[in-house]
Amino acid sequence: MDRLEAMAMLVSSVEEGSLSAAARKLGIPVATLTRNVNDLESIVGTKLLVRTTRKLLLTDTGADYVAAARHILEQVDEQERRAAGEFTEPRGELVVTTPVQVARLRVLPIVNQFLTQFPEIRIQLLQSDRNIDLVDSHADVAIRIGHLRDSSLVATRVGMLRVVLVASPQLLKKRGVPRSPEDLQGYPRVVFNSPFLSPWRFRHPNTNEVHTVTDTPRLLVSSPDAAADAAIDGVGATLLLEHDVAEAVRARKLRFILQEFEVDPIPVHLVHLSRDMMPVKLRRFIDFTVPKLREALAGFGRRPSR
Template sequence: MHIAPTMLPSNPSWTCELDRLEAMEMLLTAVDKGSLSAAARELKIPVSTLTRKVADLEELLGTRLLIRTTRKLTLTDAGTSYVASARRILDLVREQEHEATGEFTAARGELVVTAPVQLGRLHVLPVINQFLAQYPDITVRLLLSDRNIDLIDAHADLAVRIGELADSNMIATRIGSLRPVLCASPALLQRHETPREPNDLTKYPCVVFNSPYLSPWRFRPPGTGKLLTLEVQPRLEVTAPDAAVCAASDGVGVTLVFEHDADEALRNGQLKVLLPQFEVEPVPVHLVHVQRNLMAIKLRHFIDFSAPRLRESLSRFGKKHRH
């Protein structure tokens, strides 16, 4: 079953097409968030308003779109078809709005970029600062988060992503890779015998950076090709790599972070790399954006400007230890 939203009958309760587009936006938010209450919080409107808009939409269509339970929302077959159509329509509307403001013919408007916190601060932000100096009619909103922000949900133009990419709907530009390194302070190594293999780490205090890219700790024994996963008991667990580096530098424990996170501490001798021969392969880093019919000039300029600069910035952090 397929419903064509543009062929819907008129209804006196709908004052204009904007009402219908607004209801579509509310419906999609409810589906993406999983509940009407979560969608209402996201949209900053009363639940009753959102419920009424969705009910009006169902009345207009003459069919149910959602099956509501106390725990979750489930789309009907008609709802699944309608949501897919609504996404295409709203994407087209946004493209037309951008085109009307000249964003497809001139380098202007707001660019929304997402990136992991530390990678964004150390590498992406300096490039953005240079970009802004060259393009005075473009503004940038940088969203820093160590979780992968959904580009469509956040209305973001571009994301910097660490790790292998699973979403085939994204266009990706590889800008480098990051080397995971195990490191500890000289003071800690004076109190403990230097580890010779990953299993020795069970005897060490550990500082764990709770990261989807680095947890659990993984190693590749030389000559075997096998992947070893090590469950360590953290003496300290943190949610930011700079905190892990700081604690490890103070001798709290051994930590596993990306090399660029510990670069300064490694160069000034506060930390030393351990077990380099057991390192896994560097983790890829990409610029990703949603595939659309048209690409805004501001996004094309930013990709062309940032990709080579980010490759250069990351170039010395993506090489696995060589014996």
């Protein structure tokens, strides 16, 4: 048995949730994977996995062993990449995670420029509005919106984004212009179901008191584009990041409202795991991307004067 190969099979089984799923991903027979996991358990002298009809469960020993196996496999992978030249030449694959709308509006154009300049680098762009764990997804770098909680990440702030309330001129003419957050009670709302925009919050400029809007929205959507389009059609007011509606506001399809009640702008960071030695491809990507992202996001974090 190849111990490293067996460790990789065990880790893949845990990540995929079953032996059969891991075997399909690795392109090997289930019997081969099962035999290798059993051999590891024989070496350790105890069960690592508890197999149920629906999923795999790690024993306490198994959880510790899988964590150690991941670390060993990462070290081996790093040494192999170093030998292949990733620490001396900008080459190989980078996995980048980013929120969907930020990817479309800001990140993808920068990635395209980067790939043109560095032809030996490949990029896998993972677009998701949830924070993808860098270790679990084997990602090299992420763009994160919101305040960071994981102190183990190396973070570089690249900008700020205002949280703005907008509505169409026709809706404001029909339903009136809200003058305070309290006026939104019963007002038609289109809500983008996002962790940093839901529920709606506003801050009173004189008292700093935070007001939360909790009544049921007229329309609940899962993308900022859908929320903006519905707002343009007059379905309701919507709360989004400024760069999501900047073009519609410039075209006078939407208007800012309650600007004096906006909460603080939300920070945007580029983050990566701390490493003793950083691959050249990652260093080049960070050096290339940070100034361009700062330029792309410039102006979106300026709050109106109160």
